[in-house]
Amino acid sequence: MSTTQSERLRELLEPLVNSQGLDLDEIAVDSVGRKRVLRVVVDSDTGADLDRIADVSRALSAKLDETDAMGEGEYTLEVGTPGAERPLTEHRHYVRATDRLVKFQLAEGDELVARILKVDDEGVDAxxxxxxxxxxxxxxxxxxxxxxxxxxxxxxxxxxxxxxxEEEA
Known part of the structure; x- marks a missing residue:
């Protein structure tokens, strides 16, 4: 059984996000004054346009309304994508960043900026x-x-x- 609210929300919402053809990348509950903000970050191999974001936002809102996962207080639901300068934390993030320029902080302390050419289970060719x-x-x-x-x-x-x-023209 999950212990944190974020883990419980992930268990509740991830199947719904996946059913929409998207991956649930991140969930965060933040306090902003007296209100809470539930931020949900979604993505897919083909990206997520505004229509897909709107569809998943409506589905998540309906699911949250029928449960007490967010408790009694008011909250705002924000659904979006990781953004242009996304951190790469999972294998699928590296795959999606193929052909993109990436800044790497390496274990030996070096920084390296390189373009990802290929990704496999052990690492990247850059x-x-x-x-x-x-x-x-x-x-x-x-x-x-x-x-x-x-x-x-x-x-x-x-x-x-x-x-x-241009080459074909």
């Missing part, structure tokens, strides 16, 4: 961008060597799909 005209280098990073990893926002980078369309 490409470290070249500096000052040097060529990019390949690097293998084991999950055991990663302390933290966070996707980096890239401005002005064309999506691979856009590059392929």
């Amino acid at each position: 490409e470290v961008p070249g500096v000052k005209g040097r060529k990019a280098t390949a690097r293998r990073i084991a999950f055991d060597d990663i302390v933290r990893a966070r996707v980096q926002v890239e401005f002005g980078r064309k999506d691979n799909k856009d590059n392929k369309k």
Whole structure:
């Protein structure tokens, strides 16, 4: 039996989120003044557009209304996606970050910014961008060597799909 409210909420809401074709990434209950805010972060391999977020938000709200999981007091339900600079904490996060630039904090204390090329059960194959005209280098990073990893926002980078369309034209 779960002990924390977040764990009980996860047990209650995760099957519902999964039935909507999404993954439940995070649940947090925060106090904001006298009110509480229940933040639910969802995602999928194909992303989550506003319509999917709205659908899952309505379903979660209905489920919470029919239970006493949030207790008697008022609360606000916020449902969203992880955002552009999401931390990578689970294997599926690394898979979803393939072709993205990621900042790694490594166990030996080094920081490394590299593009994830491939993910398997043991780690990632990454490409470290070249500096000052040097060529990019390949690097293998084991999950055991990663302390933290966070996707980096890239401005002005064309999506691979856009590059392929231009090449075909």
